[in-house]
Amino acid sequence: PDALDDIVNMMEDEEKDITMIGFDKFFPFPQDGTEDITITQDPSHGDLSGITFTASSDTDAAKLAQWTLTYTPDPNYNGPDSFNYTVYNPNNPNNGGVSDEGTISIDINSINDSPVLGDIANVSINEDSDTTFTVLYSDVEDALIATAFSDSANVVVSINSESESAEITIDATNDYSGSSSVTVTVTEDKEQIELPVSVSSSFVVTINPVNDPPVITSSPSSTDVELGTTFSYQVNVAD
Numbered sequence: 001p002d003a004l005d006d007i008v009n010m011m012e013d014e015e016k017d018i019t020m021i022g023f024d025k026f027f028p029f030p031q032d033g034t035e036d037i038t039i040t041q042d043p044s045h046g047d048l049s050g051i052t053f054t055a056s057s058d059t060d061a062a063k064l065a066q067w068t069l070t071y072t073p074d075p076n077y078n079g080p081d082s083f084n085y086t087v088y089n090p091n092n093p094n095n096g097g098v099s100d101e102g103t104i105s106i107d108i109n110s111i112n113d114s115p116v117l118g119d120i121a122n123v124s125i126n127e128d129s130d131t132t133f134t135v136l137y138s139d140v141e142d143a144l145i146a147t148a149f150s151d152s153a154n155v156v157v158s159i160n161s162e163s164e165s166a167e168i169t170i171d172a173t174n175d176y177s178g179s180s181s182v183t184v185t186v187t188e189d190k191e192q193i194e195l196p197v198s199v200s201s202s203f204v205v206t207i208n209p210v211n212d213p214p215v216i217t218s219s220p221s222s223t224d225v226e227l228g229t230t231f232s233y234q235v236n237v238a239d
Contacts, residue, residue, distance in 0.1 A: 001022050001023065001024040001027070001029075001065075001087050001088075001089040001092055001097070001098075001099040002022065002023045002024070002087075002099055002100070002102070003020070003021075003022055003037075003085055003086050003087045003099040003100065003101060003102025004020075004021045004022070004023055004102050005102050005103050005104070005105070006018075006019075006020070006021075006102075006104050006105070007104075007105045007106075007107065008071075008104060008105070008106045008107070009106075009107045009109065010071075010073070010106065010107070010108055010109070011108070011109050011111055012073065012076065012077065012078040012108055012109060012110050012111045013073070013075060013076065013111065013113075014073075015070055015071065015072050016070070016071045016106075017068055017069070017070055017071075018068065018069055018070075018071050018104060018106075019066060019067070019068050020037060020066070020067045020068075020069070020085055020087075020102070020104065021064055021065070021066055021067075022035065022037070022064065022065040022066075022067075022087030022089065022099060023063060023064055023065075024063055024065075024089050024091075024092055025063060026092075027089055027091040027092040027093075028062035028063055028091060029062055029063070029064070029065040029089050029091065030089075030090060030091055031055040031056055031057070031062055031065075032055065033053055033055070034090050035053070035065045035087065035088060035089055035090065036087070036088040037051065037053075037065075037067045037085055037086070037087050037088070038085060038086050038087075038088070039083060039084070039085050040084045040085060040086055040101055041082075041083055041084035041101075042083055043071065043081045043082060043083040043106065044081055044082075045073055045074050045077045045079070045081045045108075046071055046072055046073040046074055046077070046081055046106075047071070047072045048069050048070070048071055048072075048083065049069065049070050049072065050068075050069055050070045051067055051068070051069040052067065052068050052069070053065070053066070053067050054066045054067070054068065065087060065089070071083075071106065073106075073108050076113060076140045076141075077108060078108045078109060078110035078111075079108055080105070080106065080107060080108070081105075081106040081108060082103055082104060082105045082106060083103075083104055083106075084101045084102065084103050084104075085101065085102055085104070086098055086099050086100070086101055086102070087099045087102075112141070112188075112195070112197060113139065113140050113141055114139075114197045114199055115137055115138065115139040115142075115144055115186045115187070115188060115197065115198070115199050116137060116138045116139065116199070117135070117137040117184065117186045117199045117200070117201050118135075118136070118137075118201070119201055119203075120135055120184060120201050120202075120203040121203065122203050122204045122205070122206070123170055123182075123203065123204070123205045123206070124205075124206045124208060125170065125172075125205075125206075125207060125208065126207070126208045126210050127172065127175065127176065127177045127207055127208060127209055127210040128172070128174060128175065128210065129172075130169060130170060130171040130172075131169070131170050132167060132168065132169045132170075133167075133168055134165055134166070134167050134168070135165065135166050135168060135184060135201075136164065136165050137164060137165070137166075137186045137199075138164055139188060142188040142189055142196075143163045143188075143189040144161075144163055144164065144186050144187065144188060144189065145161055145186070145187050145188075145189055146159060146161040146166035146184060146185070146186050146187075147159065147161070147184070147185050147187070148166075148168055148182060148183065148184045148185075149182065149183050149185075150180050150181075150182045150205070151180055151181045151182075151183075152178070152179075152180035152181075153173075154172055154173045154176040154178065154180070154207075155170065155171075155172050155176075155180035155182070155205050155207065156170075156171045156172065156173070157169070157170060157182055158171075159184075166184070168184070170182070170205055172207045175212070176207055177207045177208060177209035177210075178206075178207055179204055179205060179206045179207070180204070180205045180207075181202055181203070181204055181205075182202065182203055182204075182205050183200050183201070183202045184200065184201050184202075184203075185198055185199070185200040186198065186199055186200075
């Protein structure tokens with residue numbers, strides 16, 4: 001018998017059902033499950049599972065034996081892979097009914113994996129203070145650029161973006177208290193990919209009010225008065 005070669009195309013990170021065919025021109029396969037298949041060389045970048053045999057009742061089709069299995073590539077792998085197999089026909093007396101090796105060649109096409117950015121914890125700081133923290137992100141293929149946006153003009157966000165992390169500083173305008181939503185967006189480097197993919201994560205910034213002490217904003221100019229004299233001054237105070 002012959003174990004037929006084949007070429008399979010598939011996408012990265014997807015499973016593929018692959019059919020393997022044995023052919024015997026002179027000795028039809030019994031089509032009763034006694035024919036068999038042996039994987040003689042496993043794939044280098046994936047796994048095989050679930051081999052099943054499909055019988056045929058057609059006389060002409062009995063020259064063929066068909067098996068199906070599932071090929072699962074390694075995560076994020078793209079490129080070539082292959083495995084070898086032999087078929088066994090108990091009706092063929094030659095070479096013990098075993099074929100030479102057949103090869104299934106697999107071409108795994110790449111996909112653009114999205115960046116990964118986890119949830120960012122909410123931030124709470126006191127009025128007239130600031131805080132700095134780091135967010136982490138990743139992409140199996142590309143460098144990343146991070147940006148940040150606040151929906152309040154009173155909450156100022158600055159960011160120092162690196163390829164896998166960013167340092168974010170939250171500051172508020174003087175005497176402001178309240179809350180704002182801040183959104184961090186991570187985008188694939190546009191110089192390295194034609195259609196960059198972005199992901200975003202939002203968190204809430206709460207600025208807690210602080211009881212500020214009163215402040216004297218104006219006072220009268222100095223003057224001389226006689227002891228025992230009654231006088232009055234106007235003093236302006238803000239809080």
